[in-house]
């Protein structure tokens with residue numbers, strides 16, 4: 001909301017990895033022309049329902065962010081809220097290269113993802129992307145970084161596993177051992193502070209990046 005108020009969005013907007021669509025819906029409510037894409041058909045279905053309930057028009061569709069086939073040269077502003085850290089290294093390279101193809105010269109990119117820092121001892125439950133990874137991937141694929149710095153993302157501690165029935169166990173079977181270990185450490189830390197939290201809300205370490213397409 002702050003970024004929008006400061007003029008961070010112009011022209012055709014892409015919300016990539018839009019999830020349930022709340023950012024896209026907000027931007028559309030502010031008068032922007034928004035396309036919002038996600039790899040999950042279930043997420044897109046729910047996002048469409050929310051947009052209809054909000055009375056706004058967003059062009060929602062299912063798409064793979066690492067390809068973005070059919071969207072060449074379309075967008076002037078891209079927002080990535082928490083997609084980048086979901087991808088492995090090859091996926092990140094393919095994704096940022098796909099964003100280059102999907103945008104116009106001078107396009108702006110606002111990206112935020114889990115960092116490898118901590119907020120008063122709280123670490124990211126997954127991803128934990130070092131700054132150097134973002135810098136290398138963006139500059140190798142035609143983007144110039146205008147700002148990169150620490151921020152936080154207000155997450156729900158319950159969803160990251162402060163109890164036995166949480167998402168953690170459900171995801172465990174699909175996760176590589178190092179990711180599982182990171183999740184275990186996060187769970188341990190959350191358990192220590194759980195009773196101190198209001199509404200289970202906890203600030204998680206994030207990096208925010210503003211970049212533009214070089215040409």
Ligand SMILES: C[S@@+](CC[C@H](N)C(=O)[O-])C[C@H]1O[C@@H](n2cnc3c(N)ncnc32)[C@H](O)[C@@H]1O
Pocket residue numbers: 016017018019020021023037038039040043063064065066080081082083086087
């Ligand atoms: C942590 S959620 C963030 C959702 C939303 N942007 C937000 O801020 O709440 C990450 C989203 O990225 C999507 N995603 C992961 N990999 C993807 C890919 N290769 N292509 C498109 N979407 C992907 C997931 O389906 C999920 O909805």
